[in-house]
Amino acid sequence: MLLPEELDIEATLFSGQTFAWRRAADGLAGCADGRAAYLDTESRTLLVEEGTEAFWRRYFNLGCDYGPIFKKLAGDAYVSRAFAAYGGMRILNQPVWETLCAFIVSANNNIKRIGGIIGRLCAMMGEPRRAGPETVYTFPGPEAILREGEAALYALGLGYRAPYLYGTAKAVAEGFDLSALPRTGYENAVRALTRLPGVGEKVADCVLLFSCGYSMAFPVDVWVRRVMRVLYGAEGPSAKVKAKGRALFGEDAGVVQQILFHAARMGVFPELCRADPALCDSPSACVPNV
DNA sequence: AGCCAGGATAGAC
């Protein structure tokens, strides 16, 4: 299947909302929910398994239109700049379990290393699948993680997050219903998710935004905090920063958050460096290698 | 070499 021209593939797949894709010879290889895919970046062709086109169309959230969101915010200079640079980014619709695991691993961690850990987790506990010229590995289910044990998670480099992921795998294996989250409503979904070990409000917001369709979820991490403090004068506890984000950006604040997050990391806002010179000490500090 | 990272947690208050 062909990906539409307006979709910014790089910004969508390498902006820290998914860790399921890796760069291959002439494209990108990825896997979700046991289905492998290979993306030829030159032709923008997504090579998928037979009968999974609808799944991938939903995964990439094709057919949505962020135009109205940003039209309403046309008076916001920062949002406008971010949208001009990365308006082709789309919030994905990822499998809930895989997103939950990835963001438990993300806690106090960096994007490069999270990707490495998730890759090793799949290679060790998942199953190989053919993705065009590449081999990818499926994301292990909770049972597979329980089978391998907590020590295996330590060996993969999870550190103190190993018991968190193991505990969450156990809860899900014992009946915690992830499939209900998209329809319980945002507040209920947060309450349910934050009962799992290793899941606080920030991780819950990432799961709800990137895999459950809740565009009001507003994850507050270091970069979003930086953006909100320097560009919008909002600081303090994350609940307060989040409230300010909702007030500024509206009911789809999560979408705006993700584009601001990526724009900030890519150096679209030199204001951030001026306010925090440490970011500018090394030449590439404002433009992290994604 | 030392600071940082898509934070969560238990404990103090």
Added chain:
DNA sequence: GTCTATCATGGC
């Protein structure tokens, strides 16, 4: 309820 020290690992 809010604030704080602590946590394992490796990227840079």
